[in-house]
């Protein structure tokens with residue numbers, strides 16, 4: 001259950017920052033997906049894998065046709081067959097050149113540990129994009145109006161209309177209390193706000209609604225919008 005934001009006068013209590021930054025705005029959601037994808041790709045790029053390690057031992061040209069004039073379809077096999085060096089060739093790679101092919105012979109010498117540099121780099125790039133998306137989504141997307149019971153609220157008592165009948169105290173005694181009177185007076189004691197976080201918003205709003213003189217004024221702490229009592233219609 002996320003903590004609500006309550007504000008009374010200079011008393012402000014803020015809820016978890018994560019709740020604001022993990023809103024379900026499309027850009028924020030997209031940023032989160034991209035961020036998670038980037039993290040996964042980066043982790044994959046940091047996992048070591050082994051692959052065959054070859055050293056080049058020979059190179060040379062392979063013509064387009066052999067001595068009988070037959071076209072050479074497999075220059076790698078031709079090169080291997082006509083290689084006259086001493087080192088065994090385990091792998092041959094050929095590329096076209098002007099009059100045939102240039103081939104390179106390699107010898108297998110074991111395995112080596114490699115990392116997927118491209119995965120790591122792409123993953124890091126996606127993480128940056130994801131963070132930008134989350135930040136941008138929170139900065140650019142308009143805040144959706146929250147239901148009254150989820151909004152940060154301010155509470156005020158209109159002492160000019162409060163008749164001190166204690167209805168609000170009965171509903172939310174941790175929020176509302178009667179002021180103690182030092183000396184006897186003909187005036188009724190006033191209600192004051194002990195702790196704006198002493199009850200949830202629903203209870204506080206209910207107390208305001210039940211107040212017979214509408215002396216409890218509740219407003220949205222962020223927008224200043226009146227939640228209760230409503231302004232009279234013109």
Ligand code: SF4
Pocket residue numbers: 157161162163164165166167168169176191210211212213214215216
């Ligand atoms: S319910 Fe309203 S009138 Fe009664 S004590 Fe509370 S604020 Fe005052």
